[in-house]
Amino acid sequence: MMEKVLEVKDLHISFDVYGGEVQAVRGVSFDLYKGETLAIVGESGSGKSVTSKALMRLLPMPPARIKQGQILLEGRDLTKLSEKEMQRVRGAEISMIFQDPMTALNPTMTIGKQITEVLLKHQQMSKEEAKERAIELLDLVGIKEPALRFKQYPHQLSGGMRQRVVIAIALACNPKVLIADEPTTALDVTIQAQILELIKDIQKKTGTSIIFITHDLGVVANVADRVAVMYAGKIVEKGTVDEIFYNPKHPYTWGLLASMPSLEHGDEELYSIPGTPPDLLNPPKGDAFAPRNAYALKIDYEMEPPMFQVSDTHYAATWLLHPNAPKVEPPKVVRERMKKFVTLTNNKGGNKQ
Amino acid sequence: MSEKQKLVEVKNLKQYFKVGKGQVVKAVDDVTFDIYKGETLGLVGESGCGKSTTGRTIIGLYEATDGEVLFNGLSVHRKKSAKEAKELKRKMQMIFQDPYASLNPRMTVADIIAEGIDIHGLASSREERMNRVYELLETVGLNREHANRYPHEFSGGQRQRIGIARALAVEPEFIIADEPISALDVSIQAQVVNLMKKLQREKGLTYLFIAHDLSMVKYISDRIGVMYFGKMVELADAEELYRNPIHPYTKSLLSAIPHPDPETERTRKRIIYDPSQHNYKEGEDVRMREITPGHFVYCSEAEYEKYKAMYS
Numbered sequence: 001m002m003e004k005v006l007e008v009k010d011l012h013i014s015f016d017v018y019g020g021e022v023q024a025v026r027g028v029s030f031d032l033y034k035g036e037t038l039a040i041v042g043e044s045g046s047g048k049s050v051t052s053k054a055l056m057r058l059l060p061m062p063p064a065r066i067k068q069g070q071i072l073l074e075g076r077d078l079t080k081l082s083e084k085e086m087q088r089v090r091g092a093e094i095s096m097i098f099q100d101p102m103t104a105l106n107p108t109m110t111i112g113k114q115i116t117e118v119l120l121k122h123q124q125m126s127k128e129e130a131k132e133r134a135i136e137l138l139d140l141v142g143i144k145e146p147a148l149r150f151k152q153y154p155h156q157l158s159g160g161m162r163q164r165v166v167i168a169i170a171l172a173c174n175p176k177v178l179i180a181d182e183p184t185t186a187l188d189v190t191i192q193a194q195i196l197e198l199i200k201d202i203q204k205k206t207g208t209s210i211i212f213i214t215h216d217l218g219v220v221a222n223v224a225d226r227v228a229v230m231y232a233g234k235i236v237e238k239g240t241v242d243e244i245f246y247n248p249k250h251p252y253t254w255g256l257l258a259s260m261p262s263l264e265h266g267d268e269e270l271y272s273i274p275g276t277p278p279d280l281l282n283p284p285k286g287d288a289f290a291p292r293n294a295y296a297l298k299i300d301y302e303m304e305p306p307m308f309q310v311s312d313t314h315y316a317a318t319w320l321l322h323p324n325a326p327k328v329e330p331p332k333v334v335r336e337r338m339k340k341f342v343t344l345t346n347n348k349g350g351n352k353q
Numbered sequence: 354m355s356e357k358q359k360l361v362e363v364k365n366l367k368q369y370f371k372v373g374k375g376q377v378v379k380a381v382d383d384v385t386f387d388i389y390k391g392e393t394l395g396l397v398g399e400s401g402c403g404k405s406t407t408g409r410t411i412i413g414l415y416e417a418t419d420g421e422v423l424f425n426g427l428s429v430h431r432k433k434s435a436k437e438a439k440e441l442k443r444k445m446q447m448i449f450q451d452p453y454a455s456l457n458p459r460m461t462v463a464d465i466i467a468e469g470i471d472i473h474g475l476a477s478s479r480e481e482r483m484n485r486v487y488e489l490l491e492t493v494g495l496n497r498e499h500a501n502r503y504p505h506e507f508s509g510g511q512r513q514r515i516g517i518a519r520a521l522a523v524e525p526e527f528i529i530a531d532e533p534i535s536a537l538d539v540s541i542q543a544q545v546v547n548l549m550k551k552l553q554r555e556k557g558l559t560y561l562f563i564a565h566d567l568s569m570v571k572y573i574s575d576r577i578g579v580m581y582f583g584k585m586v587e588l589a590d591a592e593e594l595y596r597n598p599i600h601p602y603t604k605s606l607l608s609a610i611p612h613p614d615p616e617t618e619r620t621r622k623r624i625i626y627d628p629s630q631h632n633y634k635e636g637e638d639v640r641m642r643e644i645t646p647g648h649f650v651y652c653s654e655a656e657y658e659k660y661k662a663m664y665s
Binding site: 044196219340 | 609
């Protein structure tokens with residue numbers, strides 16, 4: 001069994017706003033193993049960014065509030081730390097790559113200063129050592145002429161280069177956990193491909209565990225070992241990347257997979273999930289996805305489904321997995337994916353990954 | 354679509370921006386293509402390649418530096434009578450990328466949608482105007498109760514629907530959609546794309562669909578043009594472009610898209626484009642040439658011979 005680096009247990013986060021309490025995260029649990037990449041997928045408002053910010057303790061409190069749950073980084077509960085203690089963890093043991101490299105960097109500081117800042121703060125380095133290490137990091141993230149770039153300002157770099165700098169800062173102290181919050185969403189496809197390759201390459205070299213937050217399923221298929229699908233503040237399905245893409249069990253995952261046209265897609269209408277995500281100020285009774293779910297059962301409107309186990313690694317929260325549930329046919333695109341799963345598992349003799 | 358009728362003709366369009374110190378950015382540099390009636394032409398490329406500028410110049414938001422755009426044979430940029438100009442603006446409409454920034458927050462949805470109706474005098478009475486607004490709201494999948502609300506009360510997908518209703522209000526023939534779905538969530542993207550396809554079938558609309566999401570572009574487009582640094586480098590039927598990309602830049606772009614398929618992702622090889630590989634000589638005649646019927650590639654005479662030998 002692989003070593004657990006991070007354990008999130010039954011995390012509930014709410015925002016106290018004028019109209020009441022927005023329950024942004026409603027009971028999220030997951031583990032992160034050493035050296036793996038866990039992708040968290042979901043639409044905006046599903047709570048994926050709130051979860052990741054909570055891990056870094058970056059949520060403004062108030063209005064945010066961790067109602068219950070634990071975030072255990074190698075056994076230490078981050079929710080219990082004081083701000084001062086957290087400052088020693090943040091950036092050193094757990095760090096983050098942000099979505100928009102234009103705003104994540106300080107425009108008035110040189111690249112070098114922004115990298116050495118982290119090193120001087122967390123690792124008792126002299127200025128010279130820090131500079132040396134910073135140039136090494138710039139080289140690691142594939143920036144040419146690192147010594148020259150060290151002295152430059154963010155505006156002198158392109159978007160892709162800036163994102164590399166952000167990654168260098170995040171990696172400066174060899175964090176155990178790296179959270180990448182939509183790190184390629186603001187970039188072009190060709191630059192995105194470069195950054196994804198870089199992140200995977202660095203993971204191979206350093207053995208960091210990565211939580212990769214995105215809404216792009218193509219990116220997930222590229223980087224993830226395991227996937228957690230979030231909807232309305234909950235994880236509705238989690239499993240290995242093959243299980244989620246080729247043997248999805250939750251109707252929401254079906255919808256997500258079917259609503260993206262593949263390049264072989266014909267002219268038939270795209271499958272689309274009707275309606276919009278629920279308002280988490282007043283979460284609906286029962287399964288939050290039920291009103292948009294063509295496969296909803298009567299019980300979905302009454303009771304929230306628990307996590308049903310599909311395999312050792314695969315769980316989904318849908319009543320369809322209950323032994324008494326009727327058999328349903330997933331959308332055509334998903335059925336085709338499932339055929340692939342059968343051949344995949346047969347080829348590998350049921351051995352995943 | 355046997356008799357293809359040209360609706361929009363873009364001829365040697367150039368759009369240069371002066372950026373000070375005597376420097377010029379050639380955002381669109383000698384681009385020529387046609388858009389046929391009833392089709393969807395997709396325009397793809399990286400940010401800064403000039404695809405949005407092309408769209409904005411076609412609709413007349415920018416004065417063209419050189420070249421011309423003909424809509425139904427009528428020049429968009431040449432001087433016209435006020436009546437002609439107004440009619441032209443009615444027939445060409447635009448849907449913008451950001452559904453948050455493109456709706457006036459201080460106007461009700463009804464006023465936003467009806468603004469064009471008012472300007473063009475398309476409704477003779479207040480009642481007719483409101484009926485038209487209700488009808489449009491229903492066409493785009495909203496309902497009449499939404500008419501008196503303000504944009505902030507809607508989600509991104511709903512706002513984009515309002516933007517579409519606004520464009521449809523003046524009964525246009527041609528709609529330029531500049532990244533209409535990039536700001537939306539995956540599950541909502543499919544809704545908006547399905548809506549745009551349905552409207553095209555029902556109203557015979559012609560679209561110029563500008564985007565960087567290549568799988569969505571392929572799904573919605575009949576033909577696709579690929580742009581790189583202000584030039585169009587390849588233009589072909591959507592299927593053909595994905596099956597037989599010829600220009601090395603197109604190949605590299607296609608190889609960079611991650612597919613929602615872990616199996617193919619594990620083996621996907623990325624092709625890297627190096628513009629210096631063409632090695633064009635000074636003054637060499639590089640332009641769009643037809644390699645196979647309907648498949649155009651930006652190339653030199655020598656490359657043309659090579660491509661032709663390879664692909665036909």
